[in-house]
Amino acid sequence: MTVNVGLTHFLIISAILFSLGIYGIITRKNAVMVLMGIELILNSANINFVAFARYGNFGFSGQIIALFVIILAAAEAAIALAIVLNIYKTFSNVNVDEIDKLKE
Amino acid sequence: MTYFDVIFYLFALITIISAVIVVTTKNIVYSAYSLLLTLFGISGIYVLLGADFLAVVQIMIYVGGILILLLFGVMLTNKITSVDIRTGTVHLLPAAIGVGLLLGVLWAVMIWTNWKTQPGEIPITTIKNLGNLLITDYILIFELLAVLLLVALIGAASIARREEEKID
Numbered sequence: 001m002t003v004n005v006g007l008t009h010f011l012i013i014s015a016i017l018f019s020l021g022i023y024g025i026i027t028r029k030n031a032v033m034v035l036m037g038i039e040l041i042l043n044s045a046n047i048n049f050v051a052f053a054r055y056g057n058f059g060f061s062g063q064i065i066a067l068f069v070i071i072l073a074a075a076e077a078a079i080a081l082a083i084v085l086n087i088y089k090t091f092s093n094v095n096v097d098e099i100d101k102l103k104e
Numbered sequence: 105m106t107y108f109d110v111i112f113y114l115f116a117l118i119t120i121i122s123a124v125i126v127v128t129t130k131n132i133v134y135s136a137y138s139l140l141l142t143l144f145g146i147s148g149i150y151v152l153l154g155a156d157f158l159a160v161v162q163i164m165i166y167v168g169g170i171l172i173l174l175l176f177g178v179m180l181t182n183k184i185t186s187v188d189i190r191t192g193t194v195h196l197l198p199a200a201i202g203v204g205l206l207l208g209v210l211w212a213v214m215i216w217t218n219w220k221t222q223p224g225e226i227p228i229t230t231i232k233n234l235g236n237l238l239i240t241d242y243i244l245i246f247e248l249l250a251v252l253l254l255v256a257l258i259g260a261a262s263i264a265r266r267e268e269e270k271i272d
Binding site: 004005006007008009010011012013015016017018019020021022023024026027028029030031032033035036037039040043046047050051053054055056057059060061063064066067068070071072073074075076077078079081082083084085086088093094095097 | 106108109112113116119120123124126127132135136139142143146149150153154155157158161162165166169170173174176177178180181191192193194195196199200202203204206207210211214215219220221222223224226230233234237238241242245249252253256257259260261263264
Protein backbone atom coordinates (compact mmCIF):
# COMPACT_ATOMS: atom_id res chain seq x y z
CA MET A 1 0.00 0.00 0.00
CA THR A 2 1.63 3.19 -1.14
CA VAL A 3 -1.30 5.50 -0.52
CA ASN A 4 -0.85 8.05 2.22
CA VAL A 5 -3.16 7.66 5.16
CA GLY A 6 -6.21 9.82 4.62
CA LEU A 7 -9.88 10.05 5.39
CA THR A 8 -10.69 6.70 3.76
CA HIS A 9 -8.40 4.77 6.09
CA PHE A 10 -10.14 6.09 9.18
CA LEU A 11 -13.55 5.38 7.66
CA ILE A 12 -12.53 1.79 6.94
CA ILE A 13 -11.35 1.31 10.53
CA SER A 14 -14.72 2.56 11.67
CA ALA A 15 -16.53 0.24 9.22
CA ILE A 16 -14.60 -2.78 10.55
CA LEU A 17 -15.36 -1.84 14.16
CA PHE A 18 -19.04 -1.38 13.29
CA SER A 19 -19.25 -4.81 11.66
CA LEU A 20 -17.51 -6.46 14.61
CA GLY A 21 -19.92 -4.75 17.00
CA ILE A 22 -22.91 -6.03 15.02
CA TYR A 23 -21.39 -9.51 15.02
CA GLY A 24 -20.92 -9.39 18.79
CA ILE A 25 -24.48 -8.26 19.38
CA ILE A 26 -25.92 -10.99 17.14
CA THR A 27 -23.88 -13.95 18.33
CA ARG A 28 -23.36 -13.46 22.07
CA LYS A 29 -25.82 -14.76 24.62
CA ASN A 30 -24.58 -12.92 27.67
CA ALA A 31 -26.20 -9.50 28.09
CA VAL A 32 -22.91 -7.91 29.21
CA MET A 33 -21.27 -9.07 25.97
CA VAL A 34 -24.10 -7.47 24.00
CA LEU A 35 -23.32 -4.23 25.84
CA MET A 36 -19.68 -4.50 24.76
CA GLY A 37 -20.84 -4.81 21.13
CA ILE A 38 -22.87 -1.64 21.56
CA GLU A 39 -19.79 0.15 22.90
CA LEU A 40 -17.83 -0.92 19.78
CA ILE A 41 -20.55 0.49 17.53
CA LEU A 42 -20.66 3.80 19.42
CA ASN A 43 -16.89 4.08 19.12
CA SER A 44 -16.99 3.46 15.37
CA ALA A 45 -19.54 6.27 15.01
CA ASN A 46 -17.25 8.49 17.07
CA ILE A 47 -14.28 7.78 14.80
CA ASN A 48 -16.40 8.85 11.83
CA PHE A 49 -17.39 12.11 13.53
CA VAL A 50 -13.82 13.00 14.42
CA ALA A 51 -12.43 11.95 11.02
CA PHE A 52 -14.90 14.12 9.13
CA ALA A 53 -14.27 16.99 11.52
CA ARG A 54 -10.55 16.71 10.75
CA TYR A 55 -10.66 16.23 6.99
CA GLY A 56 -13.83 18.12 6.10
CA ASN A 57 -12.78 21.43 7.65
CA PHE A 58 -16.01 21.72 9.63
CA GLY A 59 -14.41 23.28 12.66
CA PHE A 60 -14.89 21.53 16.00
CA SER A 61 -18.54 20.53 15.78
CA GLY A 62 -17.66 16.91 15.05
CA GLN A 63 -15.48 16.66 18.14
CA ILE A 64 -18.22 18.20 20.30
CA ILE A 65 -20.75 15.66 19.01
CA ALA A 66 -18.29 12.85 19.72
CA LEU A 67 -17.96 14.19 23.28
CA PHE A 68 -21.75 14.08 23.68
CA VAL A 69 -21.81 10.52 22.33
CA ILE A 70 -19.27 9.46 24.96
CA ILE A 71 -21.39 11.02 27.72
CA LEU A 72 -24.53 9.28 26.42
CA ALA A 73 -22.63 5.99 26.30
CA ALA A 74 -21.74 6.39 29.98
CA ALA A 75 -25.37 7.01 30.93
CA GLU A 76 -26.50 4.08 28.78
CA ALA A 77 -23.98 1.69 30.33
CA ALA A 78 -25.04 2.64 33.86
CA ILE A 79 -28.75 2.10 33.18
CA ALA A 80 -28.20 -1.10 31.19
CA LEU A 81 -26.03 -2.66 33.89
CA ALA A 82 -28.60 -1.79 36.55
CA ILE A 83 -31.23 -3.58 34.47
CA VAL A 84 -28.90 -6.55 33.93
CA LEU A 85 -28.28 -6.84 37.68
CA ASN A 86 -32.01 -6.83 38.31
CA ILE A 87 -32.54 -9.53 35.69
CA TYR A 88 -29.82 -11.61 37.34
CA LYS A 89 -31.52 -11.22 40.71
CA THR A 90 -34.79 -12.45 39.24
CA PHE A 91 -33.74 -15.19 36.82
CA SER A 92 -30.23 -16.17 38.06
CA ASN A 93 -28.78 -15.80 34.59
CA VAL A 94 -28.37 -13.06 32.00
CA ASN A 95 -28.65 -14.99 28.75
CA VAL A 96 -30.75 -12.84 26.46
CA ASP A 97 -32.20 -15.84 24.59
CA GLU A 98 -33.71 -17.40 27.72
CA ILE A 99 -35.27 -14.33 29.27
CA ASP A 100 -38.63 -13.89 27.62
CA LYS A 101 -40.74 -12.69 30.52
CA LEU A 102 -40.87 -9.27 32.14
CA LYS A 103 -41.69 -10.76 35.56
CA GLU A 104 -41.36 -14.08 37.23
CA MET B 105 5.68 5.75 4.48
CA THR B 106 5.87 8.59 6.90
CA TYR B 107 5.88 8.31 10.67
CA PHE B 108 2.21 9.28 10.64
CA ASP B 109 1.37 6.26 8.47
CA VAL B 110 3.40 3.86 10.59
CA ILE B 111 1.76 5.04 13.81
CA PHE B 112 -1.66 4.91 12.19
CA TYR B 113 -1.20 1.31 11.09
CA LEU B 114 0.11 0.39 14.55
CA PHE B 115 -2.95 1.80 16.31
CA ALA B 116 -5.28 0.39 13.67
CA LEU B 117 -3.78 -3.06 14.16
CA ILE B 118 -4.13 -2.86 17.95
CA THR B 119 -7.73 -1.70 17.63
CA ILE B 120 -8.88 -4.26 15.08
CA ILE B 121 -7.14 -7.29 16.57
CA SER B 122 -8.36 -6.61 20.09
CA ALA B 123 -11.88 -5.88 18.77
CA VAL B 124 -11.83 -9.27 17.03
CA ILE B 125 -10.82 -10.87 20.33
CA VAL B 126 -13.66 -9.03 22.10
CA VAL B 127 -16.31 -10.56 19.87
CA THR B 128 -14.80 -14.04 19.40
CA THR B 129 -13.43 -15.21 22.75
CA LYS B 130 -15.78 -17.14 24.99
CA ASN B 131 -14.36 -15.92 28.28
CA ILE B 132 -16.12 -12.72 29.29
CA VAL B 133 -13.23 -11.41 31.37
CA TYR B 134 -10.84 -11.76 28.41
CA SER B 135 -13.38 -9.84 26.33
CA ALA B 136 -13.50 -7.03 28.86
CA TYR B 137 -9.71 -6.70 28.95
CA SER B 138 -9.50 -6.80 25.14
CA LEU B 139 -12.08 -4.03 25.06
CA LEU B 140 -9.60 -2.01 27.15
CA LEU B 141 -6.97 -2.42 24.40
CA THR B 142 -9.52 -1.48 21.74
CA LEU B 143 -10.43 1.71 23.57
CA PHE B 144 -6.74 2.61 23.96
CA GLY B 145 -6.21 2.09 20.23
CA ILE B 146 -9.19 4.29 19.39
CA SER B 147 -7.82 6.94 21.71
CA GLY B 148 -4.55 6.84 19.76
CA ILE B 149 -6.51 7.27 16.52
CA TYR B 150 -8.15 10.35 18.04
CA VAL B 151 -4.70 11.77 18.73
CA LEU B 152 -3.71 11.15 15.10
CA LEU B 153 -6.84 13.02 14.03
CA GLY B 154 -5.82 16.05 16.10
CA ALA B 155 -8.40 15.55 18.85
CA ASP B 156 -6.21 15.49 21.94
CA PHE B 157 -8.89 16.43 24.46
CA LEU B 158 -11.22 13.78 23.07
CA ALA B 159 -8.48 11.16 23.41
CA VAL B 160 -8.02 11.97 27.10
CA VAL B 161 -11.79 11.98 27.63
CA GLN B 162 -11.97 8.60 25.89
CA ILE B 163 -9.45 7.08 28.27
CA MET B 164 -10.95 8.69 31.38
CA ILE B 165 -14.61 7.92 30.72
CA TYR B 166 -14.42 4.67 28.75
CA VAL B 167 -11.51 2.95 30.46
CA GLY B 168 -12.00 4.56 33.85
CA GLY B 169 -15.77 4.46 33.94
CA ILE B 170 -17.62 2.32 31.46
CA LEU B 171 -15.13 -0.54 31.39
CA ILE B 172 -15.07 -0.72 35.19
CA LEU B 173 -18.87 -0.78 35.15
CA LEU B 174 -18.82 -3.61 32.61
CA LEU B 175 -16.33 -5.57 34.71
CA PHE B 176 -18.55 -5.12 37.76
CA GLY B 177 -21.42 -6.37 35.66
CA VAL B 178 -19.41 -9.45 34.70
CA MET B 179 -18.34 -10.14 38.27
CA LEU B 180 -21.80 -9.66 39.76
CA THR B 181 -23.70 -11.74 37.23
CA ASN B 182 -21.47 -14.82 36.99
CA LYS B 183 -20.58 -17.62 39.29
CA ILE B 184 -16.92 -16.82 39.79
CA THR B 185 -16.23 -19.83 41.97
CA SER B 186 -17.39 -22.26 39.34
CA VAL B 187 -16.12 -22.21 35.77
CA ASP B 188 -19.32 -20.72 34.44
CA ILE B 189 -17.83 -17.42 33.31
CA ARG B 190 -18.24 -18.20 29.63
CA THR B 191 -20.79 -16.87 27.25
CA GLY B 192 -22.80 -19.02 24.89
CA THR B 193 -23.07 -18.17 21.23
CA VAL B 194 -25.88 -18.49 18.74
CA HIS B 195 -26.18 -18.22 14.95
CA LEU B 196 -22.42 -18.10 14.36
CA LEU B 197 -22.40 -18.92 10.64
CA PRO B 198 -25.37 -16.81 9.47
CA ALA B 199 -24.08 -13.89 11.54
CA ALA B 200 -20.59 -14.22 10.04
CA ILE B 201 -21.97 -14.29 6.49
CA GLY B 202 -24.34 -11.37 7.05
CA VAL B 203 -21.74 -9.23 8.80
CA GLY B 204 -19.21 -10.07 6.08
CA LEU B 205 -21.63 -8.86 3.42
CA LEU B 206 -22.33 -5.71 5.43
CA LEU B 207 -18.62 -5.04 5.84
CA GLY B 208 -18.04 -5.55 2.11
CA VAL B 209 -20.77 -3.07 1.20
CA LEU B 210 -19.52 -0.50 3.73
CA TRP B 211 -15.91 -0.95 2.57
CA ALA B 212 -16.89 -0.46 -1.08
CA VAL B 213 -18.89 2.65 -0.26
CA MET B 214 -16.02 4.12 1.77
CA ILE B 215 -13.49 3.48 -1.00
CA TRP B 216 -15.47 4.46 -4.08
CA THR B 217 -17.16 7.54 -2.72
CA ASN B 218 -15.37 10.68 -3.82
CA TRP B 219 -15.05 12.41 -0.45
CA LYS B 220 -14.46 16.14 -0.71
CA THR B 221 -11.59 16.53 1.72
CA GLN B 222 -10.30 19.92 2.69
CA PRO B 223 -8.05 19.49 5.71
CA GLY B 224 -7.74 22.49 7.93
CA GLU B 225 -4.62 23.09 9.95
CA ILE B 226 -4.31 21.18 13.23
CA PRO B 227 -4.23 23.51 16.21
CA ILE B 228 -1.73 22.80 18.96
CA THR B 229 -4.51 22.13 21.44
CA THR B 230 -8.24 21.89 20.95
CA ILE B 231 -9.27 22.57 24.54
CA LYS B 232 -9.84 26.32 24.10
CA ASN B 233 -11.99 25.88 21.00
CA LEU B 234 -13.99 23.04 22.51
CA GLY B 235 -14.59 24.99 25.71
CA ASN B 236 -15.73 28.05 23.79
CA LEU B 237 -18.14 26.00 21.70
CA LEU B 238 -19.49 24.18 24.76
CA ILE B 239 -20.61 27.39 26.48
CA THR B 240 -21.77 29.25 23.36
CA ASP B 241 -23.28 27.23 20.50
CA TYR B 242 -23.91 24.00 22.39
CA ILE B 243 -24.89 25.38 25.80
CA LEU B 244 -28.43 23.92 25.64
CA ILE B 245 -27.23 20.39 24.81
CA PHE B 246 -24.55 20.72 27.48
CA GLU B 247 -27.07 21.56 30.20
CA LEU B 248 -29.52 18.92 28.98
CA LEU B 249 -26.77 16.30 29.14
CA ALA B 250 -25.99 17.35 32.71
CA VAL B 251 -29.62 16.78 33.68
CA LEU B 252 -29.67 13.50 31.73
CA LEU B 253 -26.61 12.20 33.55
CA LEU B 254 -28.17 13.05 36.91
CA VAL B 255 -31.40 11.27 35.93
CA ALA B 256 -29.49 8.27 34.61
CA LEU B 257 -27.39 7.88 37.77
CA ILE B 258 -30.36 8.25 40.14
CA GLY B 259 -32.37 5.88 37.96
CA ALA B 260 -29.60 3.30 37.83
CA ALA B 261 -29.17 3.39 41.60
CA SER B 262 -32.88 3.03 42.23
CA ILE B 263 -33.28 0.21 39.69
CA ALA B 264 -30.30 -1.78 40.95
CA ARG B 265 -31.11 -1.45 44.66
CA ARG B 266 -34.81 -2.00 44.68
CA GLU B 267 -35.83 -3.16 48.14
CA GLU B 268 -37.97 -6.23 48.37
CA GLU B 269 -41.44 -5.06 49.16
CA LYS B 270 -43.08 -7.03 51.89
CA ILE B 271 -46.61 -7.81 50.81
CA ASP B 272 -48.55 -9.59 53.47
